[in-house]
Amino acid sequence: MTRLVLGSASAGRLKVLRQAGVEPLVIVSGVDEDVVSAGLGPGVTASQLVSALARAKAEQVVRAVDHMVAADCVVVGCDSMLSLNGRLSGKPQTVAEARRQWQSMAGRPGQLYTGHSVIRLLDNKIAHCVDETSITTVFFGTPSPDDLESYLASGESLQVAGGFTLDGLGGWFIDRIDGDPSNVIGLSLPLLRSLLHQVGLSVAALWAEVVG
Numbered sequence: 001m002t003r004l005v006l007g008s009a010s011a012g013r014l015k016v017l018r019q020a021g022v023e024p025l026v027i028v029s030g031v032d033e034d035v036v037s038a039g040l041g042p043g044v045t046a047s048q049l050v051s052a053l054a055r056a057k058a059e060q061v062v063r064a065v066d067h068m069v070a071a072d073c074v075v076v077g078c079d080s081m082l083s084l085n086g087r088l089s090g091k092p093q094t095v096a097e098a099r100r101q102w103q104s105m106a107g108r109p110g111q112l113y114t115g116h117s118v119i120r121l122l123d124n125k126i127a128h129c130v131d132e133t134s135i136t137t138v139f140f141g142t143p144s145p146d147d148l149e150s151y152l153a154s155g156e157s158l159q160v161a162g163g164f165t166l167d168g169l170g171g172w173f174i175d176r177i178d179g180d181p182s183n184v185i186g187l188s189l190p191l192l193r194s195l196l197h198q199v200g201l202s203v204a205a206l207w208a209e210v211v212g
Contacts (some may be wrong), residue, residue, distance in 0.1 A: 002205050003073040007061035012160070012167060013183040020189055021168035021207040027064050029057040029077065033090070043094040046083050047133040052117030055131050058117040070124045073076060074201060076116040080186050082138075082162030084110040089162050098157040099148070101165075103138065106142040106173075111135050112162065114183050116191055128199035134188035137181030140164070143173045161186070 006013060006024040017024050036056045037049060044052075058077030065073065082089045084105050092098035113135055120128040143151065156170060157163040164170040166177070166184040182189045193203050 001072075003069055004206050005061060005065060005069065005073050005075045005212060007075055008186070010078070010160075011185050012165065013187040015167065016182050016185050016187045016189065019123035020203075022203075024076075025069065025073075027061045029060040031056045031060050031124045032197075033079075039064050046081060046088055046111070046113045047115070047135070047167070049088065050079045050081055050113045051117070052115070052130045054117040055129075056117050058129075059144045059198075061120055062121065065121065067124050068114045069119045073121050074196065074199065074206075075121065076118045076187075076192065077119075078113060078114055078187055080114040082110050082112050082164075084108065084162075088113075091161055092158055092163045095152050095158070098152055098163040100150075101162065102143070102148055102157070102173075105140045105162075105164075107140065109137050110162065112138055112184050114186060114188060115197060116188065118192070118195040119199070121206040130195050130198045132191055132195060134191045135179060136177055136183045138162075138164075138166075138177050138184060141173045141175045147172070151190040160165055166167035 004022050004024045004027050007029050009028040033053055036053055056076045058075050061075050094099055113133055119130045151169055154169055156168050180188045180190055183199045
């Protein structure tokens with residue numbers, strides 16, 4: 001059976017895969033995102049940035065995969081950022097930063113970019129590499145001051161790109177989305193299905209351990 005290796009510590013991405021019938025092996029990368037971003041130079045687009053970060057994470061995880069797993073597996077790396085008024089935001093580093101983020105995006109739309117990198121390993125060698133970005137527009141509501149402070153106190157905003165979630169407490173403050181909901185959680189199932197097909201895999205091949 002082909003094993004899917006998820007190169008991310010994201011609980012949301014893990015949840016998306018599990019609900020879709022896949023139990024991945026999780027190996028968290030230690031990529032320095034600032035170093036990768038700086039190496040891209042000026043003028044990089046949001047799509048190029050998240051794609052490069054996703055590839056860097058996937059490549060680092062490939063080097064950490066046990067040789068028995070690397071005999072037949074696919075490594076998936078992802079990175080998400082929110083674009084709002086031309087400014088990109090990753091995970092807020094402090095509650096104060098998350099508060100400013102929410103104050104700027106309340107009542108407005110933003111674009112959630114998630115870069116996906118898929119590396120297919122066969123016989124301990126890289127057989128295929130593909131990268132692509134999925135974009136979903138998120139229309140934010142306006143939480144009351146008390147609700148916002150309670151949300152910030154939960155700590156959830158510090159764990160996710162853009163300081164919000166669709167599948168957690170932050171879902172209360174999202175009015176609607178235009179695009180793939182799983183992409184907002186951090187991993188687009190439709191895009192991943194397409195990328196897996198490009199590297200010679202069907203999604204059914206990854207269900208075997210769960211439904212076989």
